[in-house]
Amino acid sequence: MVQPTRLIRSIPKYVFWELDQRKRAHRASGRPLLDVGIGSPDQAVPAPVREALREAASRPELSGYPHFRGHPEFLRAMADYMVDRFGVHTEPERDYMAVAGSKEGLAEIILSICEPGDVVLVPEIYYPVYVRATQLASAEAVMVPFTADGLLDLEAIDPAHIARARVLIVNYPCNPTTAIVDLAAMTRLVEFARANSILLVSDLAYAELAFDGFVPPSALEVPGAMECTVELHSASKSFNMAGSRVGVVVGNRDAINALDAYRSNVGYGAATLPQLGAAVAFTNYRALVKPIVAEYAARRDALVNAFHANGWAVQSPRATMYLWLTVPEGYDDWGWVDHCLQAHNIVITPGIAFGEAGRGRFRISLVQPAPVLANVAKALAQR
Ligand SMILES: Cc1ncc(COP(=O)(O)O)c(C=O)c1O
Known part of the structure; x- marks a missing residue:
């Protein structure tokens, strides 16, 4: 059996x-x-994205295996988005990894850098893959409590856990609590990670789904964040592309290289066509x-x-x-x-x-x- x-x-x-x-x-x-x-x-995938998917499907040069890191058109579009939306300047060839949705990206980050004995700091109410990928890495998930306003109570973390922590995952805007942060709160999270030599993993799956004038910040807006942070962006929620499975990890190069080392052993890179659809989506995100x-x-x-x-x-x-x-x-x-x-x-x-x-x-x-x-x-x- x-x-x-x-x-x-x-x-x-x-x-x-x-x-x-x-x-x-x-x-x-x-x-x-x-x-x-x-x-x-x-809701429907936006019409220009559907058109881009159709057009990409007819290009014979896209029939082969994808680029490991991501299609250059997609990575360029993501780098332009990071500048336009967050004022964050990055290099498409070195700072990014295209992934088949941020869920897989989150799991692969953990699997590529955590091992038995390591701790992953996880918000106490969490998107399940944070803990499940940690378990698959035979590492230990340690819960970080929330304050009354939905922020992470970093003071409450046991120093012994901080000493073993390789990763702190944050998710603002938060699924499921809907809590949000401003840049000042994000800055405290980045500084905590940097001070403790922990990789901050910012899950920004809901980057664009905000109301009443609120504009979610990126952790990478914090000066120096690239030293200790990766962030996940996804086409799933912002553009109704959950079925297309396309997202990206951007940030710290050592972490991106580790992710690359992991992924190149088990796959061929994220599918090209969804990346080209997402390139059009992120390029035209405002509209x-x-x-x-x-x-x-x-x-x-x-x-x-x-x-x-x-x-x-x-x-x-x-x-x-x-x-x-x-x-x-x-x-x-x-x-x-x-x-x-x-x-x-x-x-x-x-x-x-x-x-x-x-x-x-x-x-x-x-x-x-x-x-x-x-x-x-x-x-x-x-x-
Ligand atoms: C907080 C959060 N992160 C990541 C994901 C995964 O999104 P995807 O893998 O479709 O990019 C979801 C999906 O619901 C989510 O709520």
Whole structure:
């Protein structure tokens, strides 16, 4: 009998797997299902990107294996984006690695530089790959608590853990908490990493999904950040390209070289066509994200207003595509998930999908039209 390795078997089942089982059983019973659990974009890939993908597919010179580091057109577009959006100057050939989505990039960074005995510092409520990749590297994930305003409480980290830490992962705007930071807070994170010789890994998957005039900063804006930081950018959320699997890691050259050394052993580089689509997306980001963000803002407002109208006080997020809420009294995490499913045919994500510290919370994704989300709020507010 073929079995996964002991290491893989030792990693607990993904909460999203468990959620999937419940969805499957619900569908099998013939009942409708409204999924606002998963953060998977439902809007179309922008037309100029679709055109670029079509055009790239007809170029015979793109039929061969991709460039290991990334297609020059994509890397140039990313370097131009980093200048235009953040004022960050980089070299496309040396500071970047194209990846098949930031999730894989995050895992590969950890796998390329962490080994047994090393610590990865992870926000206590986290996107699951931060911990799972750490487990796959047989390193130790140590949780960093949040302060009341959703920042990382760096003072609370045990110095013994800091001494063994190779990586600190930060994610602002944050999935799932929706917390944001300004450049001053980002600066403190970079300085902590530099002072302790730790690689700061800034997960900026939601760089463009921000509302009400808020503009998320890049960690690389902090002077000297390239010495100790890599950042992940993704086309998935900003341009509805989650299915295209394209992102990039940019920053510290030693880390990029380590990533290159890892990736060149297991693959041939990220797929060329999605990179060329993403090149057009990031080149035209100002125009292309505008309608996408406007739609998310309208959905957020519809959802928040409907919660308020139905007597449930919720905070309106200034970024991401989520609402992060407290499980009503009388329910535990799975009890509330099951209730939403059974009573309302609605799938939400339990907070424990993002670690123990997420217990007692749940997440709604803005992946349905505004009127549908208003009905979700109305239904959940009835309990
Ligand atoms: C915080 C965060 N990082 C990374 C990702 C992965 O994005 P992708 O691999 O599609 O670039 C997600 C996806 O939901 C996310 O929420």
